[in-house]
Amino acid sequence: MVVSTQTKNAGQRQVKVVGLESTIVRFCGDSGDGMQLAGTQLTNTSAIFGNDVSTLPDFPSEIRAPVGTLAGVSGFQLAFGSKKLRTPGDQVDVLVAMNPAALKTNIEDLNADGTLIVNEDAFTGGNLAKAGYENNPLETGELDKYHVFRIPIDKLNTEACKDSGLTGRTVGRCKNFFALGVVYWLYGRPMEPTLDWISAKFGTKPAVAEANTKTLKAGYYYGETTEIFTVQYTVAPAKIEAGRYRKLTGNEAMALGLIAAAKLANKSLFYGTYPITPASDILHELARHKNYDVRTFQAEDEIAAMASVVGAAFAGAFAATGTSGPGLALKSEAIGLGIMTELPMVIINVQRGGPSTGLPTKTEQADLGQAIWGRNGEAPMCVLAPQSPGDCFDIAIEAFRIAVDYMTPVMVLSDGYLANGAEPWKIPDVSSLPKLTATHPQAGNDFHPYQRDAKLARPWAIPGTTGLQHRIGGLEKSDIIGDVCYDPKNHEHMIRTRREKIDKIAESIPPLEVFGETTGELLLLGWGGTYGAITAAVENAQAKGLSVSSAHLRHLDPMPKNTGEVLSRFKKVLIPELNMGQLLMLIRAHFLVDAIGFNKIQGKPFMICEIENKIEEILGNKPR
Amino acid sequence: MVVSTQTKNAGQRQVKVVGLESTIVRFCGDSGDGMQLAGTQLTNTSAIFGNDVSTLPDFPSEIRAPVGTLAGVSGFQLAFGSKKLRTPGDQVDVLVAMNPAALKTNIEDLNADGTLIVNEDAFTGGNLAKAGYENNPLETGELDKYHVFRIPIDKLNTEACKDSGLTGRTVGRCKNFFALGVVYWLYGRPMEPTLDWISAKFGTKPAVAEANTKTLKAGYYYGETTEIFTVQYTVAPAKIEAGRYRKLTGNEAMALGLIAAAKLANKSLFYGTYPITPASDILHELARHKNYDVRTFQAEDEIAAMASVVGAAFAGAFAATGTSGPGLALKSEAIGLGIMTELPMVIINVQRGGPSTGLPTKTEQADLGQAIWGRNGEAPMCVLAPQSPGDCFDIAIEAFRIAVDYMTPVMVLSDGYLANGAEPWKIPDVSSLPKLTATHPQAGNDFHPYQRDAKLARPWAIPGTTGLQHRIGGLEKSDIIGDVCYDPKNHEHMIRTRREKIDKIAESIPPLEVFGETTGELLLLGWGGTYGAITAAVENAQAKGLSVSSAHLRHLDPMPKNTGEVLSRFKKVLIPELNMGQLLMLIRAHFLVDAIGFNKIQGKPFMICEIENKIEEILGNKPR
Amino acid sequence: MCADTATVQLKAKDFGSDQDVRWCPGCGDYAILSQVKKVLSTLGVSRENTVFVSGIGCSSRFPYYMNTYGFHSIHGRAPAVATGVKVANPELDVWVVTGDGDALSIGGNHFLHAIRRNLNINILLFNNRIYGLTKGQYSPTSPFGKRTKSSPFGSVDYPLYPLSVAIGAEATFVARTIDVNVKHLAYVLERAARHKGISFVEIYQNCNIFNDGSFLYATGKDTKNDTTLYLEDNKPLVFGGDTKKGIRLNGMNPEIVELGGDVTEDDLLFHDEKLAEPSLAYLLSRMHHPEFPEPMGVFRCVERPTYEGMLVQQIDDAKKSDADASLERLFNGGDTWDVK
Amino acid sequence: MCADTATVQLKAKDFGSDQDVRWCPGCGDYAILSQVKKVLSTLGVSRENTVFVSGIGCSSRFPYYMNTYGFHSIHGRAPAVATGVKVANPELDVWVVTGDGDALSIGGNHFLHAIRRNLNINILLFNNRIYGLTKGQYSPTSPFGKRTKSSPFGSVDYPLYPLSVAIGAEATFVARTIDVNVKHLAYVLERAARHKGISFVEIYQNCNIFNDGSFLYATGKDTKNDTTLYLEDNKPLVFGGDTKKGIRLNGMNPEIVELGGDVTEDDLLFHDEKLAEPSLAYLLSRMHHPEFPEPMGVFRCVERPTYEGMLVQQIDDAKKSDADASLERLFNGGDTWDVK
Ligand SMILES: Cc1ncc(C[n+]2csc(CCOP(=O)(O)OP(=O)(O)O)c2C)c(N)n1
Ligand SMILES: Cc1ncc(C[n+]2csc(CCOP(=O)(O)OP(=O)(O)O)c2C)c(N)n1
Ligand code: SF4
Ligand code: SF4
Numbered sequence A, B: 001m002v003v004s005t006q007t008k009n010a011g012q013r014q015v016k017v018v019g020l021e022s023t024i025v026r027f028c029g030d031s032g033d034g035m036q037l038a039g040t041q042l043t044n045t046s047a048i049f050g051n052d053v054s055t056l057p058d059f060p061s062e063i064r065a066p067v068g069t070l071a072g073v074s075g076f077q078l079a080f081g082s083k084k085l086r087t088p089g090d091q092v093d094v095l096v097a098m099n100p101a102a103l104k105t106n107i108e109d110l111n112a113d114g115t116l117i118v119n120e121d122a123f124t125g126g127n128l129a130k131a132g133y134e135n136n137p138l139e140t141g142e143l144d145k146y147h148v149f150r151i152p153i154d155k156l157n158t159e160a161c162k163d164s165g166l167t168g169r170t171v172g173r174c175k176n177f178f179a180l181g182v183v184y185w186l187y188g189r190p191m192e193p194t195l196d197w198i199s200a201k202f203g204t205k206p207a208v209a210e211a212n213t214k215t216l217k218a219g220y221y222y223g224e225t226t227e228i229f230t231v232q233y234t235v236a237p238a239k240i241e242a243g244r245y246r247k248l249t250g251n252e253a254m255a256l257g258l259i260a261a262a263k264l265a266n267k268s269l270f271y272g273t274y275p276i277t278p279a280s281d282i283l284h285e286l287a288r289h290k291n292y293d294v295r296t297f298q299a300e301d302e303i304a305a306m307a308s309v310v311g312a313a314f315a316g317a318f319a320a321t322g323t324s325g326p327g328l329a330l331k332s333e334a335i336g337l338g339i340m341t342e343l344p345m346v347i348i349n350v351q352r353g354g355p356s357t358g359l360p361t362k363t364e365q366a367d368l369g370q371a372i373w374g375r376n377g378e379a380p381m382c383v384l385a386p387q388s389p390g391d392c393f394d395i396a397i398e399a400f401r402i403a404v405d406y407m408t409p410v411m412v413l414s415d416g417y418l419a420n421g422a423e424p425w426k427i428p429d430v431s432s433l434p435k436l437t438a439t440h441p442q443a444g445n446d447f448h449p450y451q452r453d454a455k456l457a458r459p460w461a462i463p464g465t466t467g468l469q470h471r472i473g474g475l476e477k478s479d480i481i482g483d484v485c486y487d488p489k490n491h492e493h494m495i496r497t498r499r500e501k502i503d504k505i506a507e508s509i510p511p512l513e514v515f516g517e518t519t520g521e522l523l524l525l526g527w528g529g530t531y532g533a534i535t536a537a538v539e540n541a542q543a544k545g546l547s548v549s550s551a552h553l554r555h556l557d558p559m560p561k562n563t564g565e566v567l568s569r570f571k572k573v574l575i576p577e578l579n580m581g582q583l584l585m586l587i588r589a590h591f592l593v594d595a596i597g598f599n600k601i602q603g604k605p606f607m608i609c610e611i612e613n614k615i616e617e618i619l620g621n622k623p624r
Numbered sequence C, D: 001m002c003a004d005t006a007t008v009q010l011k012a013k014d015f016g017s018d019q020d021v022r023w024c025p026g027c028g029d030y031a032i033l034s035q036v037k038k039v040l041s042t043l044g045v046s047r048e049n050t051v052f053v054s055g056i057g058c059s060s061r062f063p064y065y066m067n068t069y070g071f072h073s074i075h076g077r078a079p080a081v082a083t084g085v086k087v088a089n090p091e092l093d094v095w096v097v098t099g100d101g102d103a104l105s106i107g108g109n110h111f112l113h114a115i116r117r118n119l120n121i122n123i124l125l126f127n128n129r130i131y132g133l134t135k136g137q138y139s140p141t142s143p144f145g146k147r148t149k150s151s152p153f154g155s156v157d158y159p160l161y162p163l164s165v166a167i168g169a170e171a172t173f174v175a176r177t178i179d180v181n182v183k184h185l186a187y188v189l190e191r192a193a194r195h196k197g198i199s200f201v202e203i204y205q206n207c208n209i210f211n212d213g214s215f216l217y218a219t220g221k222d223t224k225n226d227t228t229l230y231l232e233d234n235k236p237l238v239f240g241g242d243t244k245k246g247i248r249l250n251g252m253n254p255e256i257v258e259l260g261g262d263v264t265e266d267d268l269l270f271h272d273e274k275l276a277e278p279s280l281a282y283l284l285s286r287m288h289h290p291e292f293p294e295p296m297g298v299f300r301c302v303e304r305p306t307y308e309g310m311l312v313q314q315i316d317d318a319k320k321s322d323a324d325a326s327l328e329r330l331f332n333g334g335d336t337w338d339v340k
């Protein structure tokens, strides 16, 4: 949304300056072109500048496909604005395409009158062929509906770095900063944060530092001086809660949350895992923080990872694991052991496109059924889902709170979108964090491993405690005593008790909140990473006067106690999910509500407009 | 039900002869006492005699617990009658208890005026203590409500075998046949079938054969001559469809069904598995039939078993695996691969008590959720469940029919009760079996691995076929072509197509049939091994004039097309399950019917009376 | 492994739990159970610092019978569960009890990796060469051609040899003993307990129900002298009772020679537990009945820093180099900016 | 393995599929791909009887690039998938392509068991000592102390040596080669293909993105003569380029000696691929850089009936002894009775 227009002098000429409420930029190019870095720099600069930001990297599925091919395209999208940003945005305002393949795979997402910046040097015959273009799209007129800026970035970058003494290849690696410079000029961003970053990063390699500095500036001045740019944009700082901020991806936030939970309870954190996209970064982040008594165990497979977590929980650690769909499938059996032994542990599943190996680098929400049902026998477990990258921090703490208070494994369903997406995170005051306490019984007269407290939790008696020696395992246990027990009535009692315990968790969680009016025509019920898109869409529809509200489940099993009641206050319920309707199924079964599913299974998050359109399809686009 | 009473001469005395419609006998004793054998002999004899029979062995959970302990008790129950028997019965009419531990664990199940035959020699101080009896129950009067027959079986058996030249231990092992002899007399059964069996079995050990023969007869004549027995029972032959019969357990039937399916399609059968109770016997049965080109592979674990099945299916075999709950959990990931590659295969899950290791030798139906949801991503698969031991044969063939016709993995949910239970199986005419055909394309111009036919099945092109070389795998496939494909729209199309294909299977399955009137107050909807108990209970309630019917799902995903319609014709729907309500959940979600769950989770099948009581609880016990 | 933390030395029976032992009468597991208790008493360890972890199988019921902490986990995963226990609390003495199926069939991968990491735990493999609990299918250590319920025509699987596998996976302590030779059993168990790092012990165990007599050659009065060879460190490899025989190296192949005449003990292969390279231990692990006497005792015993030791060391070092590991510091790491 | 069924001998390029090859430019996988194609052409096998099965990893994309049947399965399970393929149709030539993580981490168990069963397939392990596809965590073959994303303070896991593991698991054919030495690569691949039974080949493979130069010692012009030793059957173990060196046995330990003067080739250890017992192969597998030159070539090659061969034999025998295996017969087995 344009919020202002004025004119200013840029170098020797006049340019129009358009003030925007928010904007969406995407850098795309070959995997080796440094697009992730360019995007990150623009994000950081914008955040420091005071904008709200939201980002979404899009990695190619192959490690490093041949240069110039479609499979090798890497992208990084960010939105920044003067208002709250709930997603990295639908359609892009400014697209930077470093080669034909990048253009081909991304041009669809550019707004009809959007700005396209291309590195025209890369539009060679060979590259065009690799991208599957028969003719050069810069020449065919097919891009006419966009504002196209053809810049010979390769040449200009080489020129800028010519005195650096670096090899051609190293010089070539700087060109992302030329493009970044152009974008900086376009949005009137300060270069300092990036210049600082360059000198910190390349302190020991002054030639590289200098080359990057020069080409960044060259890009910036190219924007300033060249006549081709006649418009510049500004995006004012957002009204953001005061405080210190930091940008976190969902995976980083999850890692910090795990560390915080353990530290708050004065415990060591054990993290047993096996690398898998898109969960591995949690391990990478945790492995760096050994000084926080973080014990990472890179296991031989997911089964070992899960089994080690069960063992570590038995021994008294705050134990967690992280994986993605196929890994969760492998963990099923050992999770059942965690449930039978009623030990506290946290299982993070960063969902990706399935089934089977599926679309490993893409996002999806199709493991809810697996989380709830994916084990043999009646094996109930608490299931949570964070709703934004930053919420991963809070949900990790919440997961450990429940795990320890109720002595149960807790599953956290993150997804690829949250895991890699980033948003500003207001650094919390440590004293404001939940208090977590883990208590271990000491020897007394009446210790019984399966005697329960009011929450139905059994005692967490840990090896090393004199006098509390006991044996646990995967066979059915006798009530209270905890010996192996085949008694039919006892089995039924234990099965029902384990379920009841999970249901009881609902007593400790906040009620489901409604965004918008608490009664009306349509409620959108969501869960997990779709929060931003759903909320933004509902906000827009509300602004149009439609009778629509939304509610978002962070707790999926058990659900907040008032869930059924909230649903009953709306005529229709729409459940948007990145799957074929898994929450839909649960809601229909639990509440016998004829909810409607809105399903997208494309390895991509919802666009705000998709949900908006769906709302209008249901309600009509006229306000009530 | 008593159907006649008369008097006859037995030896030198007169006994009353009571004709029964059906009766239930249970042998119980130490694991080493040969109870399974005694039960099997009575079963066979009764079957040959023309009764309908139904059996249920009850194994102890430990391999061989110390002699005389509660944990070591082994039991075998059978019902035989002149009417159709749908279960091995609820309460027992005649209980044979070979020691105090057996008495203790089984006496609860004896009818109030039932017959109790005990081996009084075993009621020694030591054995009583091991069974946890403070006083000898034969002396305390606590058994007064039963017809108790104390027989010194040890002594009489020793006496009968005294000239055999066998060791005391071997002689001791014959005592089950003494007990069997007594029961044979009690029911006026012929001894010939067992005598034939003895001479066939112990042909090479004439001393053992003779000892067993003598003690069997001694038991029989003991009944005939001793004054303690004043009543004898007869159970007339049942009106059974003419034909040749054989007794089969569910596991045996499943094995024969698998072999038959492969043979009908002229294929070799590949069975890759890892032993696990209660599924191992399928492997044992299959391994014997190598002459039918049965290739059994005892894998290193369930994951390998499942992966080998995927490989064998790729190579063109009729490939199947069998396991139980924990094993199924381990197979989850590889099953997903089977789904993504759309290869035909059959996965048998013989459900047992869970969660985790649970109650390994007990029955349960708690893996339905796992069968349907227990994989990462949207991974739909056809799920079937046999309804009786004999139906395991038909379901195995049905599973392969669907697998091959629709190119999909098919899951079969058997359970411990069906697996070990046995019933007479009418040997089918081979020409009456379904025709199975597996077709493999040959080289042509237009082979594409993911091009579908009308049923949405892709071609089963197998290695070795000239010109059809292609590559498959777990990554998302492009429509028709089958190359690796990350295209968002293609992903959605493939996800929906895989689901649609499973839904289409409904076009090839029979409609859901209603037992009883097709409309009314109450419908009982069941699935799997509860068929017998549900049907018998509904039959009884109908006889009382209650407005109740039942329907049984053999196909759980997809369900028969008329399922919703059938449900809608009843005011109430009751879903009895040996779990916490898993079908209930599906039915509620699919049809928004406020069905009620009736759940038993005790490691045991439903008793007919339990369901009958529940029906009366809902409908009142007055006919409408 | 062993820790002398107990103030009062406990007796063997103090290590027994109140549970009825539920193995078949005559099962070899009983002897092992009683020797383990005895050895724990000898070592003077405490019950509360001792943890037994097992998988699933007859042997895996072991933890129930010990008055220590115990975990009867799931099939094949005991080494992984034990890894979690040990990394979470390296002070605990952790024992894994497993069977030939549990360790080498479904659990093969965890077995390999626990060994190569040199986790400081003791793994006792009760090798009865059969799946006992599931009533008698052939296992990965069953001899070729074995007829069982699942191989009625004889198994076509070549067996694995647990010691060869362990040595191939970089084990630092490897030993073999047998249920009925209780003295030797106790000796080997004690050696295993005292070894710091992974200790792997294969125990020949008779399953008298499903595989009776599998080790008769090695236990029978008449045969055992010729079929087993008891290893002693730095001693020549001799066996055979009255007619003393020994093992001599012929190139890379061992051969049996009779002592006396030309051949003296000096000509024989000498055992050395501590060789840095495991080739000798491997060669010994290849001596199988009936071609060779089967070595009993400690094949290899070398020192190497333990997995959990180094893992915790890294943490201690990190803590030392950064004493203020506060959450504030953690949260404020990375690029931050202030909004006013 | 090799079958001469093709009527027209195909060229190397005939074995290439129409798919774009998607490895990083410079990746060692390219060289292996082209040698595999070449060897298939040399062997004269047909495309339709050849199946490549892989797990997950960079290396595991291999099947896409071959114009044969191919299965890109799931992580670690390729040997198990291949077992199904081979048992279902023993006529097929089955190759497994796997990585160090795929084969030895998650897939360790299937690796062990496919090997011990002596399934007649070829397993090619592309060992780049790193998890490539997941962007650079340490693998079970990464050297101790390796710093990676998941081990920023250095890994505390001792590596596994693939050849030692394979030999510990009863492998009948074991070899090692290296991506850049294409002639040797082709030679070893051909030997593997011709071996009947399990053929295990470790291929040192450079991952120039996440672990560049890992094998520089073995490939660098200046160093390779001293750091590698090319095995030849029945020949002494010599290496070292100009200054000829050799390996001599000292007890059970290998030692490096310079040839010339007192030491002649006859004093050296002689290679013998066909020794019935694998102790020599094992000892060779223990020679690691930098202490020793690393042997390249065929370590062991012995004959033993194959798993699927024996399995099918049992079926054939059963069929022969019972020609009428009709369903009628099957159904009527056991005790039957007639109801009229
Ligand atoms: C996941 C899983 N698969 C299979 C089983 C069945 N099972 C239990 S123990 C066992 C094998 C036992 O053999 P072994 O480890 O040698 O122990 P033993 O009983 O001989 O002591 C099997 C196959 C199981 N419990 N869990
Ligand atoms: C069940 C499962 N767990 C984890 C992964 C993630 N993953 C894919 S490949 C790989 C390791 C690859 O390493 P390697 O086998 O050495 O192959 P390379 O890429 O180095 O060739 C991992 C951890 C997965 N795909 N599936
Ligand atoms: S089955 Fe064998 S191993 Fe198991 S308890 Fe009995 S004798 Fe021991
Ligand atoms: S990441 Fe390494 S192993 Fe993977 S393709 Fe690139 S260079 Fe090859």
Ligand SMILES: [Mg+2]
Binding pocket: C057, C099, C100, C101, C126, C127, C128, C129, C130, C131, C132, C139
């Ligand atoms: Mg065993």
Ligand SMILES: [Mg+2]
Binding pocket: D057, D099, D100, D101, D126, D127, D128, D129, D130, D131, D132, D139
């Ligand atoms: Mg690798």
